Amino acid sequence: MEMKIGFIQMEPKLLDLNTNLSKAEKFLKEAAKKETKLVVLPELFDTGYNFYSKEELEEIAQQVPDGETTQFLIEQAREHEMFIIAGTAEKDEKGRIYNSAVIVGPIGWGYIGKYRKIHLFYREKLFFEPGNLGFHVFNIGIARVGVMICFDWFFPEAMRTLALKGADIIAHPANLVMPYAPKAMPIRSLENRVFSITANRIGEERGLRFIGMSQINSPKAEILLRASEDKEEVGIVEIGLEEARNKKINEFNDIFKDRRPEHYML
Numbered sequence: 690m691e692m693k694i695g696f697i698q699m700e701p702k703l704l705d706l707n708t709n710l711s712k713a714e715k716f717l718k719e720a721a722k723k724e725t726k727l728v729v730l731p732e733l734f735d736t737g738y739n740f741y742s743k744e745e746l747e748e749i750a751q752q753v754p755d756g757e758t759t760q761f762l763i764e765q766a767r768e769h770e771m772f773i774i775a776g777t778a779e780k781d782e783k784g785r786i787y788n789s790a791v792i793v794g795p796i797g798w799g800y801i802g803k804y805r806k807i808h809l810f811y812r813e814k815l816f817f818e819p820g821n822l823g824f825h826v827f828n829i830g831i832a833r834v835g836v837m838i839c840f841d842w843f844f845p846e847a848m849r850t851l852a853l854k855g856a857d858i859i860a861h862p863a864n865l866v867m868p869y870a871p872k873a874m875p876i877r878s879l880e881n882r883v884f885s886i887t888a889n890r891i892g893e894e895r896g897l898r899f900i901g902m903s904q905i906n907s908p909k910a911e912i913l914l915r916a917s918e919d920k921e922e923v924g925i926v927e928i929g930l931e932e933a934r935n936k937k938i939n940e941f942n943d944i945f946k947d948r949r950p951e952h953y954m955l
């Protein structure tokens with residue numbers, strides 16, 4: 690089945706929820722005009738990234754799904770008849786904060802679920818609780834979507850787990866600062882035979898520079914699309930999911946059936 694999938698590469702404004710939602714709204718409209726069915730926004734697209742204190746973050750983090758960010762995304766998905774995966778700062782009912790991603794869909798779907806980042810990067814450890822919901826694949830009818838956030842890519846187990854759980858597409862909201870992920874993600878996609886969408890941010894925040902280069906990769910390690918390092922962009926590609934569902938690479942080898950976990954370290 691052919692479908693259009695995409696990323697929104699944008700520059701969130703630190704601690705400015707309204708500006709960030711308005712900016713996302715503009716780009717989601719652009720993606721919808723091109724009939725995109727599944728769109729990924731960056732990690733923490735609603736809050737920015739480089740917090741100085743937990744207090745700053747506490748003021749802006751939202752509940753999921755009742756807070757402003759998720760409600761905004763539900764409304765956008767309904768209006769544009771698309772599925773959206775977006776990174777957001779989540780505050781739970783006890784005030785604990787997670788670096789999360791939510792997935793929402795059109796009428797009949799609404800709020801579908803969330804993922805809480807498992808591998809926290811650098812100073813994130815000062816502000817966020819480590820994720821406690823595991824890696825999950827969301828079956829949204831048109832595809833099975835596995836979600837992981839930014840630094841999770843560094844741990845091959847993350848994407849492997851999602852692929853073994855049946856993902857066709859890995860949605861990867863990101864705020865990348867190191868240069869490696871654009872090189873590594875095509876190989877992660879190849880070794881798991883899945884599509885991947887990395888939606889990164891651009892710009893500089895309090896001295897920290899983000900690398901852009903959002904990309905969509907195929908199960909054959911092709912970089913189907915790569916964004917610039919420094920411009921806001923909507924990137925869209927048409928894919929056929931069958932490519933991700935066939936794990937055979939020749940008549941003798943099926944990369945999942947050929948696994949020999951008894952020889953692997955856990």
Ligand code: ACM
Binds near residue numbers: 866867
């Ligand atoms: C990252 O995990 N935001 C690098």
